[in-house]
Structure formats: structure tokens, C-alpha cells
Amino acid sequence: MTRRNSLLDRRALFASGAAAALLAASGVSAAGIPRAGGRLRMALSDAARDDTWTNGEGLFMQVARQGLVFDTLTEVAADGTLRAELATGWHTSDAGRTWRFDLRPAVKFHDDTPLTAKDVAGSLAAVFGLGTTCIADGKYAVIIALNAPNPGLPLLLAQPEFVIRPAHAPQSGIGTGLYRVKHFAPGQQLVTERVSAHYKDGDAGWFDEVELVSIPSEKVRIQALAEILVDAVNVTDADGVTDLPDIALLPHRRMPSTAVSRDIAHPAQISQLRPLDNLRAAERWWFG
Incomplete structure (x- = not known):
């Protein structure tokens, strides 16, 4: 094999390098070792009544597909490692x-x-x-x-x-992900439950259940978070959250994409590729 092709020969490796990156990728942070249990509730935008498991590219369905029900061949970890x-x-x-x-x-x-x-x-x-x-x-x-x-x-x-x-x-909501569908109302709500056995056991999937609800208005999403009706929401700026001490902005306050209750723990490193830890909050986060 040529040197060029050897560089393209990617074997499946978990994050290598510094120990901190390894711990962040596996879910260990200042919040301690992840623990299982609880129901994660997320209010998201961009859902539609004609959403299906094969149609609809808003944030709601992206999280539903990749963050919950289905898997892909490869994954980008929070530290950027493929x-x-x-x-x-x-x-x-x-x-x-x-x-x-x-x-x-x-x-x-x-x-x-x-x-x-x-x-x-x-x-x-x-x-x-x-x-x-x-x-x-x-x-x-x-x-x-x-x-x-x-x-x-x-x-x-x-x-x-x-x-x-x-x-x-292929049109169904049947995947290989950590969570199976219990209830799906297009454009409104998705309720999933953790599968009993999965190849990621011990590394991801700490919640017993995950619920997504559609709230188009960012102001209303933040209000629902402030009133503890949900645990995490997607946001575009920090204006409505700065006076709420029990809410954290991720990945950072300057350019937030997610507002989350401080009852939620997460790895030390959060992906900046997409909101909700690159759509995978339900896999990577847990109740602290």
C-alpha cells in the first residue's frame, strides 16, 4: 500500500492522544462518572406536521433520527475525533x-x-x-x-x-440506536425509551426515556426551560437566558446553540458542530 493510501486507511479507533480528550469522549467530566436514570425532556424548533422518519430535515427530526433512534457507520466525537x-x-x-x-x-x-x-x-x-x-x-x-x-x-x-x-x-422508525420509539406525533412530540441491551452499554445512553416536544418560539422554549417543564432547548442567542442562574449555555456563552438545566451533567468537552452536542445529547449527557 502506498503512503497516500495508508493515510486513508482509517481503522476504528476511539479518541487517542491526551488523557483529558479520552475522558471527555467517554463521558467522564468534572461532574463525575455518568449514572443512569431519569427522563430527558428537550424542546426543539423546526418540527413540521408532515415530518416522517424519511422526510423532514429540521432540528427536531435530526435529533430524533441520529440522536436517538438510528446509528450511522461513523461518529464525530465531541473532541472532533472520527x-x-x-x-x-x-x-x-x-x-x-x-x-x-x-x-x-x-x-x-x-x-x-x-x-x-x-x-x-x-x-x-x-x-x-x-x-x-x-x-x-x-x-x-x-x-x-x-x-x-x-x-x-x-x-x-x-x-x-x-x-x-x-x-x-426503511420508512419506519425502527433503528439500531440507543432509544426505541414509544410514541411519535409528527410536528408535536416524540417519546422514546432506552433499549435493554446495546453495543454502547457502559459508554453512552444514560437516560431511561427521552422526550422531544416541538416549540417553534425561542422565547417560549426558554420560558419552558425556566419553569422546569423541559431540561434543554435549542437557542440562537443568550439574551433571554442571562438572568437565569440555573441554566447553562452551551457550548459557550458567546455563541450558544443550547440552553440546558444545571441538573444535567455532560462531558467536559461539548461538540460545536451542531446544537445539543452534535445532536447526541441523549447519548452523552446524564442527570448529575
Whole structure:
């Protein structure tokens, strides 16, 4: 293998480097070791009555899909490290045009159907469309052939649109994520519960239940947070929160994207890519 290709050969590694980064990525912070329990309530914007599990790109459905119900092949950790999720490793043989992703075995969808390469290939093909070929290579590997080289494909596959769906029910809210759907009212509410067993056990998914409610007005969302009706909301500025001592602004006060109750604990490092810890607050946070 050439030096160029060796740089593209990304094996699935958790965050490496300084011990602080490792602890932050795994969920250990000044708040202490994460503990399980409780119901996380989040009020979010951009929900719509015509939202479905395959339609609707507002924040509400992005959190519902990637932050709760579904997984992707790769994940961007809070410290910016690209790491494995449903994939266990990946490499390219021709400078980024053809890729092989090895899959995590023994993963099941919420209906107890095993995840296979056919599910992954079908999910990715539906997003890529014409010009890209996605085929199963045995039960636990997928080959992706692009129409042009893309050395950044593993990073791209961490994006919310690349969630993996079951081939037998691609339109449904059945995923491999930490939380299964209990109730879904499009444009209004989603209630989920923690699955009993998951490959991330001990590393993520500390809440027993997670509820999303749609509140379009930022002023009303902040009011709901101040009255302890919810635990976290998305915001665009700090104006309505500065006089509320029990509420923290994340990732920082200068340019906040999230306001959260101080009853919520979280890793020392919070992702700045998207609100709510890159959509994954339900996975990474816990009640302190």
C-alpha cells in the first residue's frame, strides 16, 4: 500500500492522544462518572406536521433520527475525533474512490432483526443515488464505489442523512440506536425509551426515556426551560437566558446553540458542530 493510501486507511479507533480528550469522549467530566436514570425532556424548533422518519430535515427530526433512534457507520466525537459506530473499520484501495467498511456483528434493530450488510448497502444507496454503487460483501462488510475519489467519505458518513435503516422497513422508525420509539406525533412530540441491551452499554445512553416536544418560539422554549417543564432547548442567542442562574449555555456563552438545566451533567468537552452536542445529547449527557 502506498503512503497516500495508508493515510486513508482509517481503522476504528476511539479518541487517542491526551488523557483529558479520552475522558471527555467517554463521558467522564468534572461532574463525575455518568449514572443512569431519569427522563430527558428537550424542546426543539423546526418540527413540521408532515415530518416522517424519511422526510423532514429540521432540528427536531435530526435529533430524533441520529440522536436517538438510528446509528450511522461513523461518529464525530465531541473532541472532533472520527470514530466507529456501526462500522468497525474502513479502508480504501484506490485513493478514495472505492471503500470497504467492516461492520459491527451482533447488532439488532429495535424489532430484533439482525443488522446485516444488506441493510447498510440499501440505506446508503438510497442517499447517494445514481453514480455510486453500494453492495454487500458477505454479511458484515459493504463496498462503496464512488464516481469520483473522496478521501473524506468516512467523515461524510457521520452526517445525519446517512443513518442506517432496516431493509425490510426503511420508512419506519425502527433503528439500531440507543432509544426505541414509544410514541411519535409528527410536528408535536416524540417519546422514546432506552433499549435493554446495546453495543454502547457502559459508554453512552444514560437516560431511561427521552422526550422531544416541538416549540417553534425561542422565547417560549426558554420560558419552558425556566419553569422546569423541559431540561434543554435549542437557542440562537443568550439574551433571554442571562438572568437565569440555573441554566447553562452551551457550548459557550458567546455563541450558544443550547440552553440546558444545571441538573444535567455532560462531558467536559461539548461538540460545536451542531446544537445539543452534535445532536447526541441523549447519548452523552446524564442527570448529575
